[in-house]
Amino acid sequence: MPATIHDVAKRAGVGIGTVSSVLNNSRPVNEATRQKVLSAVDELDFIPNPSGRRLSMGKTHTIAVVIPFFTLASQVERLRGVMSVIAESDYDINLFAVETVPQRNRIFQTVPRRGRVDGLLIFSLNPTEADLRRIRRQDIPTVLVETSHPDLPHIFLDDVVGAQTAVKHLIELGHRKIGYISDHLDDPFGTNLSRNRYLGYGRALEAAGIPLNPDYQRQGWHSREQGRLMTFEMLNLPDPPTAIFAFSDEFALGVLEAARDLNVDVPGDLSVIGYDDIELARFVQLTTVRQHLIESGIQGVELLFEAINTPDIIPTPRQMSTELVIRATTAPPAR
Amino acid sequence: MPATIHDVAKRAGVGIGTVSSVLNNSRPVNEATRQKVLSAVDELDFIPNPSGRRLSMGKTHTIAVVIPFFTLASQVERLRGVMSVIAESDYDINLFAVETVPQRNRIFQTVPRRGRVDGLLIFSLNPTEADLRRIRRQDIPTVLVETSHPDLPHIFLDDVVGAQTAVKHLIELGHRKIGYISDHLDDPFGTNLSRNRYLGYGRALEAAGIPLNPDYQRQGWHSREQGRLMTFEMLNLPDPPTAIFAFSDEFALGVLEAARDLNVDVPGDLSVIGYDDIELARFVQLTTVRQHLIESGIQGVELLFEAINTPDIIPTPRQMSTELVIRATTAPPAR
């Protein structure tokens, strides 16, 4: 039904090679015939069929973006960064949201394929050794964002230091009873985000000579609601913490919600600090650790384009800074 | 580099037709050869090249989702609904974010093509007559969400009624000075969302015999910040409104922010009502008009799949209800 290159060629009275040449500027064409072709293209509203093109060129002009926890604002902001640079390019973007482990495995097995996509942008997930073998064998450019691997270009964010900074801030304010609310330390996806931030938390406490208190640690599935529930438990302890460091802003919002429900004043009776600095954090005046989410998405695609355009060269990973943003949810403890 | 169907055929000692048959169950195959093929597939980690497949079958197994204002939480929630059903299907999803008018036009011109995608899901945007002609000529299934067109299947949301309900609520509380903060009534994308909600606003006022006051209307670009600025202006009026109906929750958040900055008590001195019921609305206890965002995304794809699977039949549009959700930002006026 749609016009093909043959239709255009016939209408312009030329061969298909000429049409292709005009469209791709792949070889010089006489200006007169060039115009004939162009008007035929216009009249037929012709646009080359991408599948034909891909098959012939061996490139898909498509990149896949793999995103776990798509419900989280932080992931969406990263994606936003990606979209902004994709829009300026002539690449298409294939979106893969992963919510379950089987889904994750299926995606890692089927998506990184030459002929399917030209590159892979993976958020927050660690490829297994098997995944890596496939990626290497298929020789498909792959960039990690918010995780890292020695063999793969990536946008690195130092979670350990980020978390440490946050907790150090609380300690400097005078807190000694500091809770940590997070995702499961060994999450089913093999992510090490929770663990790294936990490490930073531990180091900050250790540096201040504060022993770890298991009561002050809770883990649950990513969500504001879970954050709220865990906070309830923690605040109902006989000796509740005076401050809570949340794994993410999402969790931190749940903490704030719980505090509100329990009439616990923030930051008077409870200091709260989040992680990510999603847009909303500013709105609720949440003290948090900024991740430059949008920028991480932008740099991720940039790195990926580099990898795609310079085969045999693995772009050097980039490290992105993380910084404490002090707003209105942290203060010295009541006494 | 990646294995092709020929590699598999050779390794299994069969013809490529047989391999294809096994993979697609397209014709009966002897169990023994079937097993030979299957193990060859396994050993070579073979997955058919989508481009070859698409070219041969004339279907892409891909749908495009066109999303304006991707920065808005409401749009992301819709997309979330879409992703949840896509994940269960064997379709790929191509994402197109539109932020500018030229971008919009380019996308409408190049994306709705057979051979490019099997279907089109459009959020919040109205196709022009020219767009429609192309869609028809290319015979490409297209579903509209949050807008409507008599010739296209769509998920319809009655903005006029939704807005009217919201403003009626304010009037019933006793308000007579009610502001409307929105996107531009004639937005450059040709959307009529702002205008429809404005219509509902006007009708509610009219029904109560309250004259329209131009001072109580402000328009600006979608964003919390714009909402904040417009609210500043409005609250600085000699005779400021006692209630504000915002075009979206996003704007409403800006209103709340402005009120907070000006020390105007909500809902004591100012009632605020939004539109959409994004997840965040519940968190800030915003009274709003619920849109069932996620569900609208889900139903949108469902309709699209229907359209794809039953050619020649245009699925009947679906109407989704809209409902007032009263929370903590609305109350009777101070005096």
Added chain:
DNA sequence: CTGTTAGCGCATTCAA
């Protein structure tokens, strides 16, 4: 400068 042809990887028909 331009027309013709081969081949990209696959599904599918036609023979056998």
Added chain:
DNA sequence: TTGAATGCGCTAACAG
């Protein structure tokens, strides 16, 4: 039940 041949729409090499 299966192998070989054809064509999907395109780019690029080849031949003029």
